[in-house]
Amino acid sequence: MFAKYRSVSLIVRILIGLVAGALLAVLLPAASAIGLxxxxxxxxxxxxxxxxxxxxIASAISGYQQGGRNHFGSVIVMYLSATLLSAxxxxGASWLMPVRLVLPQAAKVAGGAPQSLAKVLEDLLTNAVTNPLAAIVNANYLAILFWALMIGFALRLTSKQTRTVVAELSGALTQVAQLIIEFAPFGILGLIYTTIRETGFAGVAKxxxxxxxxxxxxxxxxxxxxxLMVWAMTRQNPYPLTLxxxxxxxxxxxxxxxSAVNIPINLKACEKLGLNKASYAVSIPLGGSANSGGAAITVSVMTLAACATLGIHVSFPxxxxxxxxTALAATGASGIAGGSLLIIPMACSLFGISNDIAMQVVGIGFIIGVIQDSVETAVNSASDLLFTATAEYHDAAKAGKPVDIAAAVAQADGRTARAGAAAAEKA
Structure with missing residues (x-):
């Protein structure tokens, strides 16, 4: 039965769960157990x-082969460039379409000096060296990234058997995450049911x-x-891969x-594209923190909306x-739902906006989060995959081995179809 269930595309199963959750919220609004x-x-x-x-990350770094084509340079450049361009x-969008918010305490504006970039960097560095166990418990992905890199490099000095154990443990954890994701349609059914039953979309419409x-x-x-970034790197039609x-x-x-819990899906997609595992095994988990274009957009738009509401003039400098x-802070945003919203007070302080007002803006962010955070995460996670593939195609072209992107995507779809057919036949 499970094999037959898996033979249906995950996206189709998710859409079925979405519709079922909405229908159950209308037909059985009192069945709170569904939300569980x-x-x-x-x-x-x-x-x-x-x-x-x-x-x-620790496993990928410990198994890193020096001198191999791992495309790290191209990937990191694309991640950082995308985050900055998103900001x-x-x-630009906020200037073209200014938005004013409803803030009960909009008259209060702090008179302190703007927060400096040095302070931002200091906070990021301090956050990165948090106790590693506390980082895992609190889902502090910036610190997780730092300590995973450090321990991964240290593991390179250990025996091959030790590195093999770490790699196998990493694979086992990925399998557990993939198994959980297989049940995503049921989880989404419960999430949609709870959202419609309790709040609907009245708060979002406001x-x-x-x-x-x-x-x-x-x-x-x-x-x-x-x-455009993909085209600049590959000089090929970017839309087959983008879409x-x-x-x-x-x-x-x-x-x-x-973005963090979507990592197994991206790893599997990289495998279907035939990408270099030595590269994507690091770049995909790294993207959960370093590639945060969606977060940069959220923080910038919400901060400028607060400025427009308070009548604060924002000069070009x-x-x-x-x-x-925003680009620096977004890079350290937590890879969990709503993580980028907690950066807003720091960005607001640049314009002397009090923390009380900033937290009201954060509250609005949570109200619209059912849409905002979902779209933001989709942008962040999908671009991890997009830039990982683009970096490899770019480096392959430089080495005189260009890859036809449209053909690679078609082959990936073919592998997906064959895997689904095999699962259906097994069922």
């Missing part, structure tokens, strides 16, 4: 994700203009800015609302500083 499915799903994902990310796009600005900017970045990554990675991430600050 969503709580169990989210809890399981949050529980396994920090441990899995730690061992994935620029958000500032901030419709803000939602449109955020979602519109994210769509523009993923469908225009990122494809494929959005379908394969973006849709599941939209519902899980966590300050907007430029906001972009840099």
């Amino acid at each position: 499915l969503g709580q169990l799903f989210v809890g399981a994902l949050k529980g396994i994700a920090p441990v899995m990310v730690f061992f994935l 620029f796009a958000a500032v 901030y419709g203009q803000l939602v449109l600005l955020l979602v519109g900017t994210m769509a523009f970045v993923y469908l225009v800015v990122y494809p 494929w990554t959005l379908r394969v990675s973006g849709i599941p991430a939209f519902f899980t609302r966590s 300050l907007a430029l500083i906001l972009c840099v600050l």
Whole structure:
């Protein structure tokens, strides 16, 4: 039965769960036990994700082969560039379509000096060296990344048997995460049921203009800015790969609302594309923290909306500083649902906005989070896959071995279809 269940595409199963959850919320609004499915799903994902990310990175670094073609340079450049360009796009969109929020205490503005970039860097570095066990418990992905890299390099000095054990443990944790994701349709059914039964979309409708600005900017970045980056790196039509990554990675991430827990899906997608495992085994987990274009958009738009509400003039130099600050801070955003919203007070402080007002903006973020955070996560997670593939194709072209991107995507779809057929036949 389980094999037959898996023979249906995960995306199709997710859509079925989405529809079923909405129908049950209308037909059985008192059956609160249905919502427990969503709580169990989210809890399981949050529980396994920090441990899995730690061992994935440590294992990949410990097995790193010096001199091999691992594409790290190209991947990191794309991650950081995408985050910064996303912040620029958000500032431009906010200037073209300013949004004013409803803040009960909008008259209060702090008179302190703006927070410096040095302070931002200090906070990021301090956060990165948190106790590693506490980092895993609290899902502090920046610290997890730091300690996984350090321990991974240290493991390179150990015996081959020790590194093999770490690699096998990493593989086992990934299998556990993949098993949890197989039950995503049931978790999504519970999440949608709870959302519609308790809040509906009344809260989101109240901030419709803000939602449109955020979602519109994210769509523009993923469908225009990122494809231009892919074209610049490969000189090929970027849309077959762009749309494929959005379908394969973006849709599941939209519902899980966590880049970290979407890592197994991205790893499997890289395998289907035939990418170099030595590269994607590191770049995909790394992207859960280092690639945060969606988070940069959220922080920039929400901060400038607060400025517009309070009547604060934002000059070009300050907007430029906001972009840099947001890009740096977004890189350290937690890879869990709602992680980027906690950066907003820091960005607001650049304009002298009090913490009380900033936290009201954060509260609005949680109200619209059912859409904002889902789209943000889809952008972040799908672009991890997009840039990992692009970096490898770029380096292959430089080495005189160009890859036809459209053909690679078609082959990946073919592998998916054959795997589904095999599972159906087995069932």
